[in-house]
Amino acid sequence: MKRLCEWIWFNGRLVPFEEARVHVLAHVIHYGSSVFEGIRAYSTPKGTVVFRLREHLRRLYHSARIYRMSIPYAMEALHEAVLETIRANGFASCYIRPVVFRGYGTMGVNPLNCPVEVSIAAWEWESYLGQEALTEGVDVQVSSWHRMSANSIPYMAKAGGNYLNAQLIKMEALMHGYSEGIALDQEGFLAEGSGENLFLVCDGRLITPSLEAPILPGITRDAVIRLARDMGIEVIETRLPRAALYVADELFFTGTAAEITPIRSVDRIPVGTGTRGPITARLQEAFFRIVHEGEDPYGWLTPV
């Protein structure tokens, strides 16, 4: 087994990679009962910092709440545990994956008699769609798979089970020779990528599906909206038809793993001139200045 890291925080203490195990009869394996986060720590001249740790932890507790999972640790304890995990592994920069799941208790759908367990792992992860994608952009397709409806699987929760839908979107895109798929909602309006939020630039304005759409309320999405507004770029959150993809001047994805990744074509139609657009580049520059230089005008960085 390839070790992604030396130490994993598991149910209250750091254990060696090999010891962070679950039983095959754990509820999560059968019924997808987990909620998780993806967080990044960056190496800066001021030392290693975690990007928006509090916001990620808040979302983790909200996700758990939706599924009636009571996390057996205070948020402060998990905050410290994330930092401890990074330090123990000695990473200067890494991706951090806290997961809260229903372990082995009783069989059957009812999850309430299964223990709620928590693990935090970390590993070194380059940008999600490849380092080159940050400058060159990625080729994507509109997925034939839609996102779930508002009252079936709550997309506001970052739950393991949501990623069955995401896997279908991702595999279809890869099979067709694309890097990623963009999913529509039940009515055919734009939603998001399998693991990223979506932005369009039209006539100098930044447009993104609003939170009514079946999307994860992304923390990078929120950061980009903030950065854009502070640069004087108008930001519109609204419902968008699929065809808007084909006439946008610029398109990009945002996400913790994907950071800010330009999209250079959709369904083989080039986006704008087919290269990274100027507003995308400016937003990347502002974002990377914060996470790579450690400049922190918004209070987004936690020192490790």
Ligand code: PPE
């Ligand atoms: N939508 C989805 C469906 C999603 O999974 C993510 C993050 C986002 C939007 C962006 O959210 P945020 O990270 O808060 O800006 N996807 C995570 C998982 C990727 C994976 O393959 O695992 C991530 O980027 O960490």
